[in-house]
Amino acid sequence: MIRLSRKSDYGLVALKALSGLAPDDALSARELSLQQGLPVDLTPKVLARLAQAGLVESSMGKAGGYKLAREARSISIAEVVRVLDGEPSLAPCREGILECGRIDTCDIKHPLENLHREVMDVLSRMSIAQL
Amino acid sequence: MIRLSRKSDYGLVALKALSGLAPDDALSARELSLQQGLPVDLTPKVLARLAQAGLVESSMGKAGGYKLAREARSISIAEVVRVLDGEPSLAPCREGILECGRIDTCDIKHPLENLHREVMDVLSRMSIAQL
DNA sequence: CTAAACTCGGACCAGAACGGTCGCACATCG
DNA sequence: CGATGTGCGACCGTTCTGGTCCGAGTTTAG
Numbered sequence: 001m002i003r004l005s006r007k008s009d010y011g012l013v014a015l016k017a018l019s020g021l022a023p024d025d026a027l028s029a030r031e032l033s034l035q036q037g038l039p040v041d042l043t044p045k046v047l048a049r050l051a052q053a054g055l056v057e058s059s060m061g062k063a064g065g066y067k068l069a070r071e072a073r074s075i076s077i078a079e080v081v082r083v084l085d086g087e088p089s090l091a092p093c094r095e096g097i098l099e100c101g102r103i104d105t106c107d108i109k110h111p112l113e114n115l116h117r118e119v120m121d122v123l124s125r126m127s128i129a130q131l
Numbered sequence: 132m133i134r135l136s137r138k139s140d141y142g143l144v145a146l147k148a149l150s151g152l153a154p155d156d157a158l159s160a161r162e163l164s165l166q167q168g169l170p171v172d173l174t175p176k177v178l179a180r181l182a183q184a185g186l187v188e189s190s191m192g193k194a195g196g197y198k199l200a201r202e203a204r205s206i207s208i209a210e211v212v213r214v215l216d217g218e219p220s221l222a223p224c225r226e227g228i229l230e231c232g233r234i235d236t237c238d239i240k241h242p243l244e245n246l247h248r249e250v251m252d253v254l255s256r257m258s259i260a261q262l
Numbered sequence: 263c264t265a266a267a268c269t270c271g272g273a274c275c276a277g278a279a280c281g282g283t284c285g286c287a288c289a290t291c292g
Numbered sequence: 293c294g295a296t297g298t299g300c301g302a303c304c305g306t307t308c309t310g311g312t313c314c315g316a317g318t319t320t321a322g
Binding site for chain 4: 178189192193195196197
């Protein structure tokens with residue numbers, strides 16, 4: 001299907017929003033979701049996930065919120081997708097379900113890996129700052 | 132998630148197998164699925180879909196089967212994916228569900244479209260013959 | 263000290279997508 | 293005519309995933 005999940009989509013939107021903040025400012029999940037039109041109950045989850053991956057920093061308590069932990073320029077789309085959707089894989093060649101006939105002669109696996117790497121390259125080259 | 136569905140995966144494997152055939156030879160769905168380790172009941176479906184899209188030709192009746200309709204070199208992975216999974220889209224920005232705040236200033240849409248185009252480029256450049 | 267506003271994390275649910283199966287009609291060849 | 297194949301639509305069970313809810317811990321304001 002070659003598509004990114006809604007979670008990743010939301011994550012990108014959120015990071016983009018945070019990247020527009022003043023250096024020492026923070027934005028609460030609620031504010032962010034309202035201003036960006038994201039589901040109010042889902043946004044905290046996405047942000048928490050990004051926080052524990054070290055992409056954003058969170059401050060607790062009243063007047064708390066989120067802000068970017070690193071420069072927007074250094075956060076690649078590939079990284080965001082990896083955090084929110086797990087390690088992306090092009091082909092589900094997993095476990096011996098179909099064994100690919102014989103593993104060593106599975107003549108489709110290696111080319112697909114190349115393809116996958118190329119796609120990941122594209123995603124890695126683009127950062128939040130470029131959105 | 133950036134992954135292709137199993138259907139597409141099977142389709143690629145099948146096409147790759149057909150590409151190794153002698154010019155006027157045909158392979159039945161059953162034979163193909165057995166020799167490639169694909170689900171016996173699902174393979175005919177995938178091949179039928181590819182047939183009605185004009186990627187393979189089918190001959191009915193006993194001793195019937197499938198063969199490539201065009202040169203392996205001219206069948207891109209993007210085309211196969213499009214046929215089996217429908218038009219791939221990167222972001223589910225569809226219908227006004229989240230309206231992206233204001234459509235014209237949706238500052239994330241256009242960059243994502245670029246990203247999408249780049250990914251599709253990669254898929255379009257690679258053909259069955261290269262698998 | 264208390265209350266409010268916020269993050270954090272897990273549990274939970276409903277709906278859609280997907281892989282897979284079955285059954286029947288039609289075509290071809292021996 | 294019968295065996296073998298394709299073609300196509302209906303159907304089912306499982307998994308994924310978007311989305312909601314709730315309780316707990318934390319910080320600031322009054």
